[in-house]
Amino acid sequence: MIDFWLDSRSGVAPYLQVVQQVRHAFRLGMLREGDQLPTVKDVVASLAINPNTVLKAYRELEHEGLVKPRPGVGTFVTRSLPDDMIEIYRPLRRELESWLVKARRAGLDHESIEALVASTFRAEQDVA
Amino acid sequence: MTTILEARGLGKRYGRRWALQDCTVDLPAGHVTGLVGPNGAGKTTLLNIAAGVLSPSTGTIEVCGKRPASSAAQLARVGVVAQHTPIFAALTVAEHLEMGARLNLTWDDALAWRRLDALRLDPKQRADRLSGGQRAQLVLTLALAKRPELLILDEPVASLDPLARREFLQGLMEAVADNEMSVVISSHLVSDLERVCDHIIVLVDSKVRVSGDVETLLDTHYRLVGPRRDTTRLPSDQHLVEARSTDRQSTFIVRTEAPIADPVWSVSRIGLEDLVLAYMSQPTEGPRGRPLEVAQ
Numbered sequence: 001m002i003d004f005w006l007d008s009r010s011g012v013a014p015y016l017q018v019v020q021q022v023r024h025a026f027r028l029g030m031l032r033e034g035d036q037l038p039t040v041k042d043v044v045a046s047l048a049i050n051p052n053t054v055l056k057a058y059r060e061l062e063h064e065g066l067v068k069p070r071p072g073v074g075t076f077v078t079r080s081l082p083d084d085m086i087e088i089y090r091p092l093r094r095e096l097e098s099w100l101v102k103a104r105r106a107g108l109d110h111e112s113i114e115a116l117v118a119s120t121f122r123a124e125q126d127v128a
Numbered sequence: 129m130t131t132i133l134e135a136r137g138l139g140k141r142y143g144r145r146w147a148l149q150d151c152t153v154d155l156p157a158g159h160v161t162g163l164v165g166p167n168g169a170g171k172t173t174l175l176n177i178a179a180g181v182l183s184p185s186t187g188t189i190e191v192c193g194k195r196p197a198s199s200a201a202q203l204a205r206v207g208v209v210a211q212h213t214p215i216f217a218a219l220t221v222a223e224h225l226e227m228g229a230r231l232n233l234t235w236d237d238a239l240a241w242r243r244l245d246a247l248r249l250d251p252k253q254r255a256d257r258l259s260g261g262q263r264a265q266l267v268l269t270l271a272l273a274k275r276p277e278l279l280i281l282d283e284p285v286a287s288l289d290p291l292a293r294r295e296f297l298q299g300l301m302e303a304v305a306d307n308e309m310s311v312v313i314s315s316h317l318v319s320d321l322e323r324v325c326d327h328i329i330v331l332v333d334s335k336v337r338v339s340g341d342v343e344t345l346l347d348t349h350y351r352l353v354g355p356r357r358d359t360t361r362l363p364s365d366q367h368l369v370e371a372r373s374t375d376r377q378s379t380f381i382v383r384t385e386a387p388i389a390d391p392v393w394s395v396s397r398i399g400l401e402d403l404v405l406a407y408m409s410q411p412t413e414g415p416r417g418r419p420l421e422v423a424q
Contacts, residue, residue, distance in 0.1 A: 008319060011397055013343055041305045048297035049323045050160050051305040 001038060002030060006047050014049055018057035026066060026081060033080040037067060132157040132278050132310040133178055138187035139334075140173050148173040151187070151334040155278075155312055155327075160304060162321035162342075163314040164404050165331035171314045172211060174331070175282045178312075179208045192277050204233040207276030207309075209284045213267040215255040221266060222251035228270045240273035243299070261292025265299060272303050281313040285320065293317075297324050318401040328400070330407045337407040342400065349403050352380045352393040363390075370406040381406045 002025045004018055012020070025031045038046075043054045058075050061067045068078045103113050133155035140148045148170035155161050163171050176182040177189055180197025189196060192205045216224065221244065229235045244251060247265050249258075258266060264284055271279060281300075285293040301324055304311060315321055321328065328345065330337040338345070349369065357378045359371050366388070370381040381398060382388075388395050398406075 006323070008322070011399065013346065014323065015343070041302060044301035044305045045298050047323070048294055048301050048320075050326045051301065052159075052326045 001036065004038065004043055004047060006049065015053045015057040015060070018043070018054060019060050022057075022061055022066065026077070026079075027085075029081055029086075031077050033077055035077045037075040037077070039074050129154070130157045131155060133189070133191050133312070135174065135178075135189040136187055138174065138177065138189050139185050140170075140177060140182060141185040146334075148177070148184075149334045151331075151336075153329065153331070153336050153339070155310065155329075157310050158308065159327040160311040160313065160325045161327040161329060162318075162325035163312055163329050163331060164316070164318060164321065164408075165337075166408060169331045170334040171331055172282055175280050175312070175314060178278075179206055179210075179280050181208075181210075200233050204274060205277045207271035207274045207279040209264070209267050209271050209279070209281040211282040212287070213264045213284065215258075215263055215266060217254070217256035219255055220251065221249050221253050221255060221258070224255060224266060224270060225251075225273070228273055232274050234275050236273050236275050239275070240269055243269045243272065247299070259292070261288050261295060264288060264292070264296050268296065268299060268303075272307075275307065275309075277309055279309055279311045281311070283314055283316070285315065285317065293320065300324065318404050322400040328404070330404055332408055332410075337410060338403075345403060346397065346400065348383050348385055349398050349406075350382055350384070350388060351396045351398050351402070352378075352382060352388065353396075354378060354393045357392075369403075370409060 002021070004021055006014055006017055010017065022031065022037065037058065040051050040054045040058070043049070044051050058067065058069065062069065062075075066077065066079060067075050069075045100113070103116070108116070131154045133153070135151055135153045138148060138151040138153075139146060151170060151174060153174070163175070165171055173182065177184050178191050178196055180191075180203060192202070194202050194205075196206070197203055216227075219227070225237070225240050225244070228240065229237055243265075247262070247269075249262055249266065255263065255266065268281075268284070285296050288296060297320060300311070300313075303309075313321070313325065322342070326342055327340065328342050329339045355378070356373050356376055359368055359378075359380070362368060362380070362382065365386050366382040366384040368380060368382055372379045381402070
């Protein structure tokens with residue numbers, strides 16, 4: 001079981017924060033096939049948020065094929081992260097790390113690096 | 129949108145002074161609606177009329193399809209957590225529940241006791257010995273045990289410390305998840321409303337400035353910052369909510385469904401608090417002279 005939290009200053013809609021936290025836990029292998037997500041009632045009782053927010057998040061995750069509700073029981077993860085995903089992540093991460101070293105050597109600070117990554121990411125998305 | 133409350137031209141006059149004048153508002157059914165506005169906007173008067181505590185001087189109002197307090201059955205449909213959460217000082221917690229059971233047409237005793245248990249409230253405690261947070265929780269318990277179709281809360285958490293406030297809202301949201309009911313909650317604490325409400329109404333001078341689904345509102349409002357520009361030069365699909373300009377720079381808050389293409393602007397999203405403030409600070413008639421209704 002995982003726990004949700006809410007960053008009220010992030011500017012990210014609460015339902016999206018829940019969606020992202022589930023995806024994140026999934027990618028890190030903290031959620032596997034068959035695992036149950038907290039019930040809507042548990043989430044609203046701990047975060048003091050609107051039940052519709054949680055329902056919307058769970059619907060979105062269901063739409064993505066990541067979870068499935070079992071009526072009267074709860075919402076369950078329906079997939080596991082393929083083992084080879086970890087094999088794919090590892091070399092990509094290494095490349096990223098060496099790129100970061102280069103960026104620091106070139107004199108970029110934390111903020112400049114983030115800005116460069118974000119703007120490149122956006123530009124690439126616009127092309128795609 | 130199905131409504132749980134419909135007010136048309138509603139007004140309440142005390143002598144020469146109008147506490148509420150020509151108020152027309154719809155509350156959606158099955159939602160938690162936040163009611164915000166400056167002091168004196170008429171929020172409490174509107175809620176008191178809806179609860180059947182006050183009768184209107186002018187206009188009409190229907191709650192769950194009927195006139196407020198028109199019958200015992202009608203009273204049973206509406207639960208109220210009034211401002212300053214009134215209790216009977218000399219009665220114990222248990223006696224409050226007994227009274228609730230006797231006075232109400234519908235009463236879920238099991239629910240009431242379950243909540244007391246979960247809150248670890250001592251039934252033998254006198255109500256005037258309760259902390260502010262416990263007192264608010266007791267009043268909420270009484271309102272919930274009626275199993276109302278509409279729950280009205282008027283500034284329920286204003287005087288509570290942050291922990292008691294969070295606990296109150298947790299209990300409220302748990303109840304909303306469990307029961308099918310509509311809720312309207314007035315508060316100045318927009319950060320709380322942002323968490324618990326999925327619909328928001330901004331009321332200024334008895335008039336609805338904006339009413340809509342919270343996420344839709346947040347998705348369609350932007351802050352534009354750029355070189356000074358005349359407000360009339362905005363594209364027609366961008367509705368100006370707030371405009372501020374210096375001799376060099378303009379800062380606009382606009383509502384638009386379409387993406388903002390003009391490269392001159394630096395565009396950012398705004399939070400609910402800024403959005404509410406922008407509508408509250410508009411001149412009385414608003415730039416377009418009509419309230420904004422955002423589709424669900």
